[in-house]
Amino acid sequence: MDRPDLRMLALAGAAWAGAGLGRWVGWWALVAVVAGLAVVAVVRRRVAAATSRTVAGVLLVLAAAGTVTVLRLDQVDRGPVGVLAADGAVVQVVGTVRSDPRTVSARYGDLVVTRLELRRVTGRGSSYATAAPVVVIGDADWLDVPLGARVGATGRLGPADDDDLAAVLSARGPPEVLAAPDVWWRGAAAVRASIRSSVAHRPADQRALVPALVDGDDAGLDEALSDDFRTTGLTHLLAVSGTNLTLVVGFLLVLARWAGLRGRALLGVGALGIVGFVLLARTEPSVLRAAVMGSVALLAMGADGRRRGARALGVAVVVLLLVQPSLAVQPGFALSVLATAGIVLLAPGWRDALARWLPRWVAEAIAVPAAAQLACTPVVAGLSGQVSLVAVAANLAAAPAVGPATVLGLCGGLVGLVLPFAGRVLGTLAGWCVAWIVAVATRGAALPTAALDWGTGVLALAVLTVVVVAIALVGPFLLRRPVTGVGCCLLLVLVVTVRPPSPGWPPSGWVLVACDVGQGDALVLNAGPGSAVVVDSGPDPVAVDRCLDRLGVDEVPLVVLTHFHADHVDGLSGVLDGRRVGAVETTVLLDPPGGVREVAAAAGSAGLVPRPAPYGETRQVGDVTLQALWPPPGSPTDGPGDGSTANEASVVLLAEVHGVRILLTGDVEPEGQAALAQVLPGLTVDVLKVPHHGSRYQDEPWLLSLRARVALVSVGADNDYGHPADSTLDPLVDAGTRVLRTDEDGDLAVVVDDGDLGTVAAGG
Structure with missing residues (x-):
């Protein structure tokens, strides 16, 4: 079997280390490297020439990467754009649009974000020619600016x-288009638009996923579906990755072979395919990175692939880090x-181990995604706090549809x-192909133990890395025999499909749980066995879904959304996922509009129509x-459109569960709190959900007058x-x-034990 050439991988590691040292240590790192080179020169005669050359090469690459990093950082800090930015200067700029403008939700409304490659900047009375990338934050006028256009703009x-x-650049006013995009950008935009048009008549998930598979255009993708893809390890299908390039360029190479092309002509087709893919998917740093890694994967699939692939990977990493040192921390x-x-x-x-008792194509189909997933596991866990247990199976199940979906979408x-x-x-x-991938993601994510929660601390990740290395070393020995290979698979199936008990959770006698959903609210009132009233759903569908799963909640007779800010409503799809939901109630103020649309769409997908929570009416919902x-009758139903008055219109609920009086306050502001104090003098409760995540803006006398024994603050770290x-x-x-x-x-959790009120924290 061909052995990988580890020397180039050592150089890749040196480049990575050099970029890190240059970023965090600076010139001192380079001085140390020069000293190391001097030591190598002295001892060179005492070691083998090959070893000496390798060590010298490692140190040279480390020094080069460190130098480039320090110079790049210095250029950004001391260049004209960096200096003007540090001063917060108002400038006039001319630049080329380098990314598609996209809308992002902000605290006080939607903003448009895009990237510009500046060619000229004028500020503080001087004008400079430059080549500096900046992010532009503007208003809706920037949405219509095409990629590749040269524009002029003003901003801070x-x-x-x-x-x-x-x-x-915080833009002021609309941009001025100075020159239209070049013909290749217009052609790429036409193809992207045609791809979207070809699936415009399909269901929403397919309309979003086909363009995502072909060129990384994931606009309009449902957040809950994105979470399912993340849980099942299929997220790489939603972004531009080496997989996209491999499929697209591989398809072109097959066509070229059918047409009789060989040798250099075939290489030319491959090169044109890579260039075309980059134009189609946009020349952003992530796309260029994916193109390089996809090219390495194509090379590794050929003859002597392991040796050539290792060399190509090492070269690619070194070149990318020398050209773009910031990749080292991405x-x-x-x-x-x-x-x-x-x-x-x-x-x-x-693959070779599995091929002892499986057909070679089956062995390869299992080995490739398993190896890729295993290698990425520590980094994925560090980013998400999770280890997906269904990723390999999900990728295997989705794989037969990924290639056809990508190629058919492009065609x-x-x-x-x-x-x-x-x-x-x-x-x-x-x-149709994408529908299968969606089914794999949603069904896989719904499995009881699809993903394992894992800490993101140094110790937790170190332990996981050791486990990964052990699996990598032991894997071939376990997989070479049918008994141990099948046994490992059956064990994994058992772990994934059988929900393990959570010792001590939910605690006996719980009446209320404040879910840890980050910076947001999601409160759960115990309405009976397997049933709960949910008040707000937090910003993350996955977080609230898992919280309800841990509580064993299968039925939600009522969801109350106190107001339409994202940190209270964006997780609604997670509450609805796989549960029987009876009704969704909201505040009367339909603002901000984005939150209102989000709630209407999520509720509509479950056949529900949101309605205002009835003021003053006392209702029994199970044990609740x-x-x-609040808000009182006659409160406004229309807002300014930016959500600035939404907090004050929060639904305030008084609940009682097994004799425990609970006040759930949403984000109601001090004015509303003072009004409640006047309307309900003498109100006392056992448990208070502190308004607005414990903001400093409170009516302190009212809070204290409630005489709560327990106060819960739902807040993100x-x-x-x-x-x-x-x-x-x-x-x-x-x-x-x-x-x-x-x-x-x-x-x-707030619990009642023999009439006594207590609390239990899942975190200890």
Whole structure:
């Protein structure tokens, strides 16, 4: 069996280390490397020439990567754009649009974000020629600016967090288009539009997924479906990756072979295919990275692939880090390199072991995704806090449909330029293939133990890395025999399909749980065995879904959404997923519009129509007694459109479960709190959900007058809002209230034990 050439991989590691040292240590790292080179020169005669050359090469690459990194950072900091950004200067710029404008939700409305390659910047009385990338944050006028256009704009520069960027430009007013895009950009835009048009008649998931598979265009993809893809390890299908390029260029090479092309002509077709793919998927850093890694994968699939693939991977990493040193700290780059390394280094051994008792094509189909997934596991866990247990099986199940869906989607776009009806036919076929991939993702994510929660601390990731290395080494020995190979598979199936018990959770006698959903609210009232009333759903469908799963909630007779901010409603699809939901109630103020649309779409998919929570009406929902205390009748139903008045319109609920009085306050502001104090003087409760995540803006006398024995703060760790404020929590603590926070203790449960009120924290 061909052995990989590890020397180039050693150089790749040196480049990575050099980029890191240059970023965090600076010139001192380079001085140390020069000293190392001097030591090598002295001892060279005492070691083998080959070893000496390798060590010298490692040190030279490390020095080169470190030098380039330091110079790049210095260029960004001291260049004209960086200096103007540090001063917060108002400037006029001319640049070329380098990414498709996209809409993002912000606290006070939607914004449009795009990238510009600046060619000229004028500010502080001077004008400079430059070549600096910046991110533009503008309004809706920027949505219509085509990729590749040269534009002029005015705005204020500010520092950027990403080292790939020289600054952030907060644009003022619409851009001025100075020159239309070049013909190749217009052609790529036409193909992308044709791909979308070819599947426009298909269901929403297929309309979004076919373009995502072909060119990474995932606009309109449902967040809940994205979470299912993440849980099942299929996220790489939603973004531009080496897989996309391999499929597209591989298809072109097959066509070229059928046409009789060989040798250099075949290489030319491959090169043109790579260039065309980059134009189609956009020349952003992630696309260029994917193109390089996909090219390495194509090379590794040929003769002597393991040796050539390892060399190509090493060269690719070194070149990419010298050209773009900031890749050293980008998770996407690490995942691409690790996945490719797994395929090149691990997959052949696993394939050969499985091929002892399986057909070779089956062995290869299992080994490739398993090796790639295993190599990426520590980084994925560090990013998501999860280890997917169904990723390999999901990728195997989806694999037969990925290639046809990608190729048919591309053909649908190309043919649709000339024959729109034929393009729609091909788009329909691509949509059918995608429907299978969607089924794999949704069914896989619904399995009881589809993903294992894992810590993101140093110790947890170190332990996981050791486990991964052990599996990589032991894997071929276990897989070479049918008994141990099948036994491992059966064990994994058992772990995935049988939900393990959670010791001590949910705690006996629980009446209320505040789910740890990050910076947001999701409260669960115990309505009976397997049943609960849910108040708000947090910002993350996966987080609230898992919280309800841990509580064993299968039926939700009522969901109340206190207001339409994203941190209270974006997780609604997670509540609806796989559960019987009776009704969805909301506040009367239909603002911000984005949240209103999100709720209507999610509820509509479950056959529900949201309705306002009835003011003042006392209702019994299972074991829960509910009464809406706010907003009062006659409150506004229309807002300014930016959500700035939504907090004050929060639904405030008084609930009682097994004799425990609970006040759920949403994000109601001090004015509303003062009004409630006047309307309901003498109101006291056992449990208070502190308004607005413990914000400092509170009516302190009202909070203290409630005389709550327990106060729960639902808040995200290290949030940017300063929540919760000591000025809010300290008076409650001084008054004898026990205050608990989800950012410190995880899920929080209020329990009743023989009439006594207690609390249990999932985090200990």
